[in-house]
Amino acid sequence: MSLHAQRRGAPSQPLILNAFSMNSVGHINHGLWTHPRDTSAQYNTLAYWQDLARELERGLFDGLFLADIVGVYDTYQQSAEVTLRESIQLPINDPTLVVPAMAAVTQHLGFGVTVNLSYEQPYLLARRFSTLDHLTQGRIGWNVVTGYLDSAARAMGQVQQLAHDARYDRADEFMEVVYKLWEGSWQEGAVVRDRQARVFARPDLVRPVRHHGQYFQVEGYHLSEPSVQRTPILFQAGSSGRGLRFAARHAECVFMSVQDKAATAALVRELRQEVVRAGRRPEDVKVLVGLTPVVAATERQAQEKYQEYCRYASAEAGLAHIAATAGVDFAQFQRDTPLLAQHKSNGIENSIKRLANGRENYTLGDLLDELALGGRYETVVGSPAQIVDAMQSWVDEAGVDGFNIARTVVPESYTDFIDLVVPELQNRGLHKTAYAQGSLRHKLFGQGDYLQRPHVAARCRCSQPLSAEAAAAA
């Protein structure tokens, strides 16, 4: 029985449901900020985020997954003009800072926050995530990314970013450092808060980390006492060979932004094989895919809503976004240009092959048609039953565990989903009817608050008190 087949035909169990958003105006479905009812231009206010968090908790969402990008999309027309006009992930505010305000008005909603580790100090980033885990009482996740934009590298004073594989080597070592800080510096029982005995923390149970590696030299105590989860729940989104190995080693949830079920199924299989190769069980990693549902009470009403949304969406903005991720300036082509015939040998071939997905005569016009709603995530338009059928087919055919639900018109696309799709999911046993207790990790995996062996982080946890000599030398 293949790893994938093990998952097919399993009895219904709750999916993982995250809302997918970004601390910016445009995220995936571009141009919809111009819709009269869209509030995404208020992304820079606390009320926007607190209202969203309350709404998602009403819908028993597992979490809010916040993307981030450091750098600017300036490939299309070799400028940032469309990016600025349509607000394509620019401006983009820091995603970590909206979490505490949302945590204050919710009890259970989790938060998956994207932070690119390429330009961070592990010692300081470890403290930021520990602080978030404290303040959310164990509801924080980190979507670990290494970035891909040269514009980001230039903003950080580098001529260009590290080569792809070296980025992941450095990222592996970065993770090793933060695991040592989160898991290895403060032992269980170190913090006693004993007023009578005047002992806040036991010095014999706290030790400095001493890491001397290829990319990082870190000596010091972790600045934060242990938080509910210690290591935040780890998300990852890499799907290349090296990225997949990184995910298999570190991630607890992997987000795949592939549009095709068969391609996703193959990637899920490959990931689970890598997970096993990394010494973990296949079920130690949950797989999520992106989905853009447009739902109404009936299919016809949903189609009308979709058509109405499309009038405000911008396919060109979607194209400008894809241009940057694919590294292709699509502004150089005409609508009827067959993309695969172009530039066979100038390095953009693979990007275009991915977009064309086997279609030989794939033109720029075809791509623009796919971007009718401003983005290229699978868009499902229909009644609640049709939406849930589509979700079920992703589970059955691609072997995924859940979804990052992209926004269209904010907040109504989430409100519609909660009012219409959530009850249908619950009827079919695909969505919980109440939150479980405990940390985000415990809610998702049911095995306690901490990462468990054989995950490499768990191996960094210390269980021996310092010897007297070690304490003296510490």
Place this chain on the structure above:
Amino acid sequence: MSLHAQRRGAPSQPLILNAFSMNSVGHINHGLWTHPRDTSAQYNTLAYWQDLARELERGLFDGLFLADIVGVYDTYQQSAEVTLRESIQLPINDPTLVVPAMAAVTQHLGFGVTVNLSYEQPYLLARRFSTLDHLTQGRIGWNVVTGYLDSAARAMGQVQQLAHDARYDRADEFMEVVYKLWEGSWQEGAVVRDRQARVFARPDLVRPVRHHGQYFQVEGYHLSEPSVQRTPILFQAGSSGRGLRFAARHAECVFMSVQDKAATAALVRELRQEVVRAGRRPEDVKVLVGLTPVVAATERQAQEKYQEYCRYASAEAGLAHIAATAGVDFAQFQRDTPLLAQHKSNGIENSIKRLANGRENYTLGDLLDELALGGRYETVVGSPAQIVDAMQSWVDEAGVDGFNIARTVVPESYTDFIDLVVPELQNRGLHKTAYAQGSLRHKLFGQGDYLQRPHVAARCRCSQPLSAEAAAAA
């Protein structure tokens, strides 16, 4: 008329009042976490910070000033043992992350957040402060510090920190970069949010920063659109020659942690002279000092409260804190050791001279006596009128503009101050009776939301649209 004399005898005007705290258990007055009514061990919860913020806004405090330290106090006994037992600023969580939750439950309270720029990327830190300024709607301040602990440098992979003056040279350039990002990347009027015209931002009014300096190479658009204040209001706490010049060039509020009025008066004069030398007006910089008030309805009750607090405070913890800042392991001395006679030539002489402040036979016992409340800020014990008299004398004799009020037992020391001292301050015209409208900068200086010329940041603001060629080249 001297710069200082100009300030004396001026008619009463409201003082600047900040509460002084830290995202940690022990801050200035150590050991009081053991007091039965103290809640500082709940520093890692949102409720602790939101309750504090509401309370401070009730008292019309201008702001909450949050200290921070990256690194660990391990000079005393050459270990971190007392630091851990008494929780002397360890654990210490990230201070920026508690601000959004506090901003959500207040309307006017400002926030001054300490961030050490030595280990930050200017491109990313600029976005974090812009995000905070957006979310607080113009209530954020940055206390710019460069750090002084070698333990921090080791945690960041450096053998030791940069030399003192080089730290400030690098800091000057860091500030130049963030000014360019905050003030120079997005011009006034760039963000139009015009749904009809499909223009979120005007490309001709947004330009990338191009900075090529000695310490930083930064090319890129600022990631955040302009916030209410653009540049956060700038605090600084340096009091050395180079630190004073840095403050005179950049700071809008300078926090002096000197215990002696005459020494403070001299430093205030020196600062204002440097401010003028930097091309600014003396009143462009406000000076704050730290103060620990212990107040009750009568002097006698206040003395009783003080005695009760002292029973829980830890002079040894205060000593361990000072040991790290002074670079002297006081554990090597006896109570009756005259400190000045020790180690005339081993580099600790200046630190001890500062502590002794002219007293020839100053012993370790004298120092411990000054640390009766666990810290060395001026402690004023008395009735509301006595506290206000003491504050008034700081204004009259040292020429300061306001105070950072240190905490003792939390939250009651703030509640006492608000219930007892604030009305007395208001009676004497030394405290506002309602908040002014506008940003934190406008509230403090009354001249709009932005930094004004001749401050160097204002000179980074652009007022010319990009030419067509420049836009094409951008």
